[in-house]
Amino acid sequence: MTIKEAQEAVDRWIRTYGVRYFSELTNMAVLTEEVGELARIMARRYGEQSWKATDPQGEDNGKRAMGEEMADVLWVLLCLANQTGTDLTEELQKSIEKKTQRDSTRHLENKKLKA
Numbered sequence: 021m022t023i024k025e026a027q028e029a030v031d032r033w034i035r036t037y038g039v040r041y042f043s044e045l046t047n048m049a050v051l052t053e054e055v056g057e058l059a060r061i062m063a064r065r066y067g068e069q070s071w072k073a074t075d076p077q078g079e080d081n082g083k084r085a086m087g088e089e090m091a092d093v094l095w096v097l098l099c100l101a102n103q104t105g106t107d108l109t110e111e112l113q114k115s116i117e118k119k120t121q122r123d124s125t126r127h128l129e130n131k132k133l134k135a
């Protein structure tokens with residue numbers, strides 16, 4: 021699935037099952053919430069925090085839950101792109117070009133990355 025196809029699939033779902041998009045501000049808050057849920061899993065799986073007994077995903081379900089949360093983040097980001105008329109394919113291409121021009125040697129020359 022391309023990014024364009026993903027934007028179209030989310031839009032079809034919203035129009036078929038979701039009644040309408042939440043407001044842009046509500047979706048921004050939902051995006052923040054979803055990123056927080058992903059951060060919670062990452063902090064436990066890769067960081068110093070340990071799983072709580074009340075964590076439904078636990079250690080063995082952490083990887084699956086992490087993918088679900090990443091998909092939730094992408095879903096809401098696609099909603100916001102649709103609502104604001106943003107072509108994420110075009111914007112991602114521009115971002116890659118910008119980073120390539122700006123950072124073409126910066127990371128290669130970064131001694132911290134050569135450890």
